[in-house]
Amino acid sequence: MRLALHLLGLSILTQALQRLRPFDYTSKNQHVLHSTRYTIEYTSKNAERHVLPSIILKHHRTADLYKSRFLPSPHNIEAVSAALEFINSSNASSGKPRPIILDSGCGTGKSTILLAKTFPSHSVIGIDRSLPRLSKSLDLPTPPPNLLFLRADLHDFYVLLASSSSPPPQISKHFILYPNPYPKLRRLKQRLYAHPSFPFLLRLSKGGGGEITVRSNFEFYLESFRDSVDALALALSLPGGEASITASSSMQMQLQLPAVTTNFEKKYLASNETCYELVLNV
Numbered sequence: 001m002r003l004a005l006h007l008l009g010l011s012i013l014t015q016a017l018q019r020l021r022p023f024d025y026t027s028k029n030q031h032v033l034h035s036t037r038y039t040i041e042y043t044s045k046n047a048e049r050h051v052l053p054s055i056i057l058k059h060h061r062t063a064d065l066y067k068s069r070f071l072p073s074p075h076n077i078e079a080v081s082a083a084l085e086f087i088n089s090s091n092a093s094s095g096k097p098r099p100i101i102l103d104s105g106c107g108t109g110k111s112t113i114l115l116a117k118t119f120p121s122h123s124v125i126g127i128d129r130s131l132p133r134l135s136k137s138l139d140l141p142t143p144p145p146n147l148l149f150l151r152a153d154l155h156d157f158y159v160l161l162a163s164s165s166s167p168p169p170q171i172s173k174h175f176i177l178y179p180n181p182y183p184k185l186r187r188l189k190q191r192l193y194a195h196p197s198f199p200f201l202l203r204l205s206k207g208g209g210g211e212i213t214v215r216s217n218f219e220f221y222l223e224s225f226r227d228s229v230d231a232l233a234l235a236l237s238l239p240g241g242e243a244s245i246t247a248s249s250s251m252q253m254q255l256q257l258p259a260v261t262t263n264f265e266k267k268y269l270a271s272n273e274t275c276y277e278l279v280l281n282v
Contacts, residue, residue, distance in 0.1 A: 036273040040218045044185035052194065052224060056231040059196045066196045067163060072156040079152035080160040083125055086148045087169055090123040098123045099172035102204070104154050104179070109137030111177050111261040116144035122172065129153050155197035162200040171204045174212045178264040181218040191221065193228035202232055205282045212280040217268050222278040229280055
């Protein structure tokens with residue numbers, strides 16, 4: 001499934017959202033989607049498709065107002081300062097700008113460590129708001145030299161980093177692995193793609209040929225994430241891009257990283273829960 005990232009207007013976008021059908025994945029080997037105790041049954045798809053376009057465009061129109069009014073916590077300001085220092089230091093040591101990888105909501109850091117080892121020429125930053133989770137990886141005896149863990153709230157971090165310079169640091173690869181799905185319509189605006197900070201998240205990949213990878217066992221989350229990027233693409237002057245969604249089970253994981261990247265993924269695949277990956281090239 002591929003979708004060019006463009007925006008033809010709110011009315012056309014609304015029609016496109018309403019035409020989305022449940023995702024059906026078939027490969028050379030028959031792929032059976034399994035329902036487990038972790039499968040999210042979401043009954044508000046049509047209601048979300050109805051309200052999402054206006055939410056997204058409102059966040060774009062009011063982005064500067066949101067930035068002027070929000071009050072970041074001191075530890076979030078410190079985290080962005082540490083990230084910029086790490087990026088500048090890495091660039092200086094290599095004698096040229098190093099591509100940046102962001103692992104948002106990294107939890108215990110399992111995925112971040114894997115990314116740092118897989119991409120040794122990149123500066124890899126793992127961010128999570130939970131210090132207890134991060135502390136499980138902070139005591140590594142020999143952490144990769146291209147790795148930095150930060151405790152920060154993702155929403156504040158995106159706004160602060162995107163506003164730190166003009167243009168802001170460009171994220172080459174942004175991984176968002178198993179974000180909190182908030183599977184109730186009343187909590188829609190707490191999801192990353194429907195939060196006021198979402199335009200700032202995209203600015204970090206604007207014009208840099210960035211790639212955003214999202215994984216979840218909640219397929220509709222990925223569909224909505226994709227459509228939110230589509231809605232903001234033209235408004236943020238993003239170049240044309242493509243999006244694809246693939247499904248995978250414990251028997252079939254053809255992804256750009258090894259199958260088990262997080263503890264959530266390990267749990268889901270052990271239960272034969274279907275996982276999905278969205279890859280956006282912007």
